[in-house]
Amino acid sequence: MNAPSSVGGRAPLAAALAAVLLASFAQMTMQPATAPLVLELGLEPWHVGVAVAASAAMMLVAAPTWMRVVHRHGARGPIVSAMLIATAAMTVVAVLVMLAPRVGIPTWVVVIALVALRGLALGACIAAIVPAARLVIDATQDDAWRMRGLAGIASVQGISIVVGVGLGGGLSSFGALVPVAASPLLLGIGALAVALGVPRGIRAAPAGEPATKSARSLVDARTWPFAVAALALLASVACVQIVLGFVLHERFDLDAPMTGFATGWVLLAGGLAAVVAQTRIARVARRGAVLVRVGLAFAAVGVGGLAIADGLLAVLAAIVLSGVGVGLALPGIARAAGAVTRDRSTTQLLMGTMTVLGVVVGPPVGTVLLGIGTMAPLIAFGAVLVGAFALSLAHPAFRAAATPTPVAGAAAI
Incomplete structure (x- = not known):
């Protein structure tokens, strides 16, 4: 196990919080698009309900694994990898839902993509972001900024819940499915922010595996x-x-x-x-x-x-x-x-x-x-x-x- 590391400056902390904010935005902007998605694509409401539930379930299941990965390998690699995978998954979903009304993609293909990609894949990747962001914040040398960063995780998630749905509603005025297309863009920007702002080598203290509770x-x-x-x-x-x-x-x-x-x-x-x-x-x-x-x-x-x-x-x-x-x-x-x-x-x-x-x-x-x-x-x-x-x-x-x-x-x- 590598020795614990610390970082100076505010850029890593800001990048970590930006990743949490943008990932939450990517989820919340899609909420107003639920009914339009069903109406435009001829789905059943429960199709989307299952996809949303699958995403949350995967977040719960994958979080302990991501905590161990972040503990062993540091913050930057896992968070960038997870956000890039989520970006790819949601890009496929966005392309499918945009093309489905035009080229006659079968409904079952769209449903499987929603559950597998918007549900399971997105949830599994989102689960990596908060543990990695916490490690970056814990490594911040300035005590005052470290405390602000820890409080900021809850704050930016709360902000995303409020502002994200408004953003999704505003994007819907340009097209019913536009909020879905915005999701991979937000995730990609988050991955870029971490890649540019968080240095390599931020690792946890060598104190064994992190404790998790079921x-x-x-x-x-x-x-x-x-x-x-x-x-x-x-x-x-x-x-x-x-x-x-x-x-x-x-x-x-x-x-x-x-x-x-x-x-x-x-x-x-x-x-x-x-x-x-x-x-x-x-x-x-x-x-x-x-x-x-x-x-x-x-x-x-x-x-x-x-x-x-x-x-x-x-x-x-x-x-x-x-x-x-x-x-x-x-x-x-x-x-x-x-x-x-x-x-x-x-x-x-x-x-x-x-x-x-x-x-x-x-x-x-x-x-x-x-x-x-x-x-x-x-x-x-x-x-x-x-x-x-x-x-x-x-x-x-x-x-x-x-x-x-x-x-x-x-x-x-």
């Missing part, structure tokens, strides 16, 4: 109520992000490009509401359990309201209410769990794992329920949120979490 080991008698509440909330978020385009298309009779445009900007409104709630309200609140209960109640009413909203203003009001609920509940769950575990890293890992599992569960379930009607997934996940709210009221673990331990947790609906 999802099962994170959930025990102390933490399962928080895991269930987080999973319910995050699966609902992931479901709404996927099915919203179908709801808007049906209720307002939009064509494919306008569906993507409207979806992106409605999701942007919800994301901004979540950010404001988290930064202006949740940050100054004292009790995590209160944040959880209020946030879950708001989210349940918002998601349920989407099921019956019959005008654009009603849809916006419901999505903003949902966003406020997410912005309150997620930090509340993280703080309440942190007060019980007394371990910041375990709590962060628990929340991160539930975020990925939420994407594994929400999109496929939501898109299958679309077969019943556009109201069905919203009613179902609204009921799930009501159940999570009841759990937060009834379980003593939430009542015991009186003194919060601040832990970052951000997602936007």
